[in-house]
Amino acid sequence: MLDLRSDTVTRPTPGMRAAMAAADVGDDVFGEDPTVCKLERRMAEVTGKEAALFVSSGTMGNQLAIATQTRPGDDVVVGEGAHPVFYEGGAGAALSGVQFNVVGRGGFYTPEELEAAMHPPVYFAPRTSLVMIENTHNRAGGRVWSAAAALAVADGAHRLGLSAHLDGARIWNASVALGVEVGVLCAPFDTVSACFSKGLGAPVGSALCGPRALVEDARRVRKRWGGGMRQVGILAAGALYALDHHRNRLAEDHVNARRLAERMARVDGVHVDVSAVETNIVNMDLDVPAADVAVAARHLGVLIGPSAPRRLRAVLHLDVPSSSVDGVADALERAIGVVARSPR
Ligand SMILES: Cc1ncc(COP(=O)(O)O)c(C=O)c1O
Known part of the structure; x- marks a missing residue:
């Protein structure tokens, strides 16, 4: 059988399995798993952020970004077909009490469209706090935000006093397609989530990357949501192997x-x-x-x-x-x- 339903269906290769079996591990809830710490340092470096947190899934990465950058009742601006709107079980509403404001067409939008989606500053209007883009965009068929278009939207968000999150589940594909470093594509955004278990072929895991204080806050929320894992270096080793061997x-x-x-x-x-x-x-x-x-x-x-x-x-x-x-x-x-x- 050839399985083209998703790039999440890949099985770990023999080399990846060997790396996972040999991983040095500790209790990650105590912050003592050396392989997780290594992966988190590596992801902070690759995305150009202060810190990174290993999480179980892209959904958890996105939802932690929402939980740490919004308050209940806030608006989160997204493009059409955004992953959190379609495929995250209503977690934005259920876990953080936010609502989504969908702008633009086909998953892409401009700073002007973002600005036009703002509510007047009156007591009965929701407060907009976070802007998200998806690069590459899943429902749009893996289409890529150019570095310039992404920068324009993130800058627009910052000018309006909003935070900007990049759902970079497939940022690796965007980087290869554009011939632009992942760090450059992530630079305009406050937070980035990136997945190891899609095109990179690791069995599990994503990382949320951003400012250290925000990442530490996300670590607390991750535990609250039951996402604190123990000798999880076994999984982090698969992610490190994927970063080393499966990007190009x-x-x-x-x-x-x-x-x-x-x-x-x-x-x-x-x-x-x-x-x-x-x-x-x-x-x-x-x-x-x-x-x-x-x-x-x-x-x-x-x-x-x-x-x-x-x-x-x-x-x-x-x-x-x-x-x-x-x-x-x-x-x-x-x-x-x-x-x-x-x-x-
Ligand atoms: C763009 C995008 N973001 C987030 C996710 C969520 O990843 P996960 O399935 O690991 O929760 C996916 C999954 O396909 C995705 O395509």
């Missing part, structure tokens, strides 16, 4: 995504904007129900997920080798043909 190869996933998109764009009944395929995600709009195509594709050895009634999302990653991309395209073409020909 992301370019291969981007080439594979483009090749799949180009192939699928030639298939009858498939609509793919090839120019929008900037990283490792391919959105394909279909004339037939996407869920039916996913079932047919499974019978042909390809797992793929519908992200809307007539949209399939394919995600390229470490466990989808370049040599299999044409086979995936053939299987999807056949699956679409089967569904198109079946009586409805």
Whole structure:
């Protein structure tokens, strides 16, 4: 089976497993796990922030950023399709009591659109405290915020007296696609969350990076939420291995995504904007129900997920080798043909 449902499905490689098995560990709730401390120092350095906190997931990273930079009742400005709005179980409302103010189009917005979304400073209006962007943007199909566009929004937020958070679950892909250092892409933001368990291929984990005092506050909230882990250096070792070995190869996933998109764009009944395929995600709009195509594709050895009634999302990653991309395209073409020909 080739699994293109997400880049979270990767399995640790033998080298990563060996690094994890050999990890030096301690009790991280006491701050005594040397491998976690090493990963946190490394992430602070990579993102150019004072400190970093190892957390269980990208969701926890985003939610800690919200919890530490807002008060209940506040507005958090996000772009369309933002991960915390769609996929975090309503945690913004449930855990921090915030509401989301969605601006712009397709996940991207400008400082002008941000400013226009501000409420008048009257007692009955919510206070806006935090602005978030997602780079790369998941629901937009892995599209990339340029360094300049991200800087403009973060600067705009700061001019308005707001904090700026970067959901950098796939910041590694953005960096490779733009040829710009991760630290440069993170620099304009107060906080950044970045994931090890997506394209980088580690089994678990993300980091929240930012000012030391904020990160220490997040450590307290992480414990409150049950996220304090013990000999978790075993997992941090997987993340360190991923940082050392799996970053540069992301370019291969981007080439594979483009090749799949180009192939699928030639298939009858498939609509793919090839120019929008900037990283490792391919959105394909279909004339037939996407869920039916996913079932047919499974019978042909390809797992793929519908992200809307007539949209399939394919995600390229470490466990989808370049040599299999044409086979995936053939299987999807056949699956679409089967569904198109079946009586409805
Ligand atoms: C943009 C973005 N942010 C955050 C997350 C959350 O990550 P996790 O699944 O580790 O909670 C994801 C997961 O796919 C994501 O795509």
